[in-house]
Amino acid sequence: MSSKRVGLLDTDILCFQASSAAQTAINWGNDWWTYHADFSVVRSIFEGKLDYITKACQLDEVIMCLTDAGNFRKSIYPEYKSNRKEVQKPCAYAGIVEYVKDNYETFQRP
Numbered sequence: 001m002s003s004k005r006v007g008l009l010d011t012d013i014l015c016f017q018a019s020s021a022a023q024t025a026i027n028w029g030n031d032w033w034t035y036h037a038d039f040s041v042v043r044s045i046f047e048g049k050l051d052y053i054t055k056a057c058q059l060d061e062v063i064m065c066l067t068d069a070g071n072f073r074k075s076i077y078p079e080y081k082s083n084r085k086e087v088q089k090p091c092a093y094a095g096i097v098e099y100v101k102d103n104y105e106t107f108q109r110p
Contacts, residue, residue, distance in 0.1 A: 005061070007061070014050065016090065022045055037090065065106070
């Protein structure tokens with residue numbers, strides 16, 4: 001009897017890495033800067049990382065685990081991840097998270 005190998009993947013970091021790697025800062029001159037990301041590049045980086053992990057771990061199925069808006073750790077320790085408040089997420093981060101939710105089996109819990 002063959003068993004199916006299912007992986008639970010911490011997807012937040014993959015979304016952050018893909019959207020960060022694809023983000024480009026543009027200097028428009030006169031002190032104007034913006035960030036841009038080609039979403040097809042973000043998606044390609046994400047899919048490449050996922051494919052690598054799936055093959056390296058010999059997984060038959062992957063369940064994408066995403067952080068929910070609430071987090072029980074903050075009720076226990078209010079300083080949890082407080083050092084990250086000043087760090088802006090990459091401009092395409094929300095988009096790749098939505099892409100994952102729309103195209104993969106996901107799991108979210110506070």
